[in-house]
Amino acid sequence: MPDVPSLFYTFHFYLFGLVAMASAVVFVTRRSPVSAAMWLVVVMFSLAALYVMLDAQFIGVIQVLVYAGAIMVVFLFVIMLLNLGHPAELADARGLWWKLAAGAVGLGLVAELFTLVRGATAAPYTLPAGYAAQQVAAEGAIAPVAGPLFHEYLLAFEVTSVVLLAAIVGAVVLGKRRADAR
Amino acid sequence: MLAESLFFSAVLFSIGVIGVLTRRNAIIVFMCVELMLNAVNLTFVAFARVYGAGGQVFVFLVMTVAAAEAAVGLAIIIALFRHRHTVDLQNINLLKG
Numbered sequence: 424m425p426d427v428p429s430l431f432y433t434f435h436f437y438l439f440g441l442v443a444m445a446s447a448v449v450f451v452t453r454r455s456p457v458s459a460a461m462w463l464v465v466v467m468f469s470l471a472a473l474y475v476m477l478d479a480q481f482i483g484v485i486q487v488l489v490y491a492g493a494i495m496v497v498f499l500f501v502i503m504l505l506n507l508g509h510p511a512e513l514a515d516a517r518g519l520w521w522k523l524a525a526g527a528v529g530l531g532l533v534a535e536l537f538t539l540v541r542g543a544t545a546a547p548y549t550l551p552a553g554y555a556a557q558q559v560a561a562e563g564a565i566a567p568v569a570g571p572l573f574h575e576y577l578l579a580f581e582v583t584s585v586v587l588l589a590a591i592v593g594a595v596v597l598g599k600r601r602a603d604a605r
Numbered sequence: 606m607l608a609e610s611l612f613f614s615a616v617l618f619s620i621g622v623i624g625v626l627t628r629r630n631a632i633i634v635f636m637c638v639e640l641m642l643n644a645v646n647l648t649f650v651a652f653a654r655v656y657g658a659g660g661q662v663f664v665f666l667v668m669t670v671a672a673a674e675a676a677v678g679l680a681i682i683i684a685l686f687r688h689r690h691t692v693d694l695q696n697i698n699l700l701k702g
Binding site for chain 2: 428436437440443444447448450451453456459460463466467470473474476477478479481482485486489490493494497498501502504505507517521522524525526528529532533536537539541549550555558567568570571572575576579580583586587589590591593594595597598600
């Protein structure tokens with residue numbers, strides 16, 4: 424990516440961002456959990472495209488494989504197992520006060536984050552423009568992530584395996600039907 | 606592209622918060638949490654481009670925790686459904702004072 428992004432790049436960056444935001448709005452307003460899940464998959468694919476455009480190709484691939492591929496399939500399996508695909512049975516959406524509270528919180532968050540967006544980044548710590556793209560061109564897409572992952576963040580990486588093990592055991596125990604239940 | 610990424614991320618996160626507060630279906634609330642995690646990941650990736658690839662490592666760890674959280678959370682929802690035969694959060698109020 425050059426210093427000044429090309430029109431092609433800018434257009435597609437905005438396109439994927441707008442697709443992500445529009446699909447997120449549609450996702451939140453769907454009554455049926457299945458169509459909500461499908462719209463969330465659209466959001467995740469748009470985000471994967473944005474990751475690739477931001478020189479994080481490895482993260483983009485992982486996003487498609489893990490998030491859109493694995494996590495959403497688990498969600499759809501649970502919807503299928505509990506037979507929740509019929510929107511008519513579910514009186515959805517909370518009352519007026521909850522909606523007002525949600526609107527206030529949403530507006531507050533948007534205002535706060537807009538202020539953050541406008542703030543300048545600390546110049547001494549920033550990398551030169553186009554550094555990430557050069558790094559990917561020189562070392563490939565995975566090495567820039569793998570380096571810090573197995574040096575500075577090795578302990579966090581190892582602890583992650585314990586978290587996953589605990590989650591697996593917890594999910595099995597919670598999901599198991601008790602022997603004396605019936 | 607940093608400002609644009611932060612803008613998209615802010616909007617997506619706020620949509621997730623609004624979804625958590627307004628929806629009553631536990632599974633959709635859970636998916637809104639995933640949307641919020643995704644919005645934060647976009648921020649990490651955008652900053653990783655400016656401050657170095659360490660941010661992408663954080664995205665990696667967030668995704669792992671999200672996978673673990675999805676597994677445990679959905680198991681809780683299944684256990685809840687077995688007891689109460691509903692995923693409507695309005696009817697799940699055992700801890701309400």
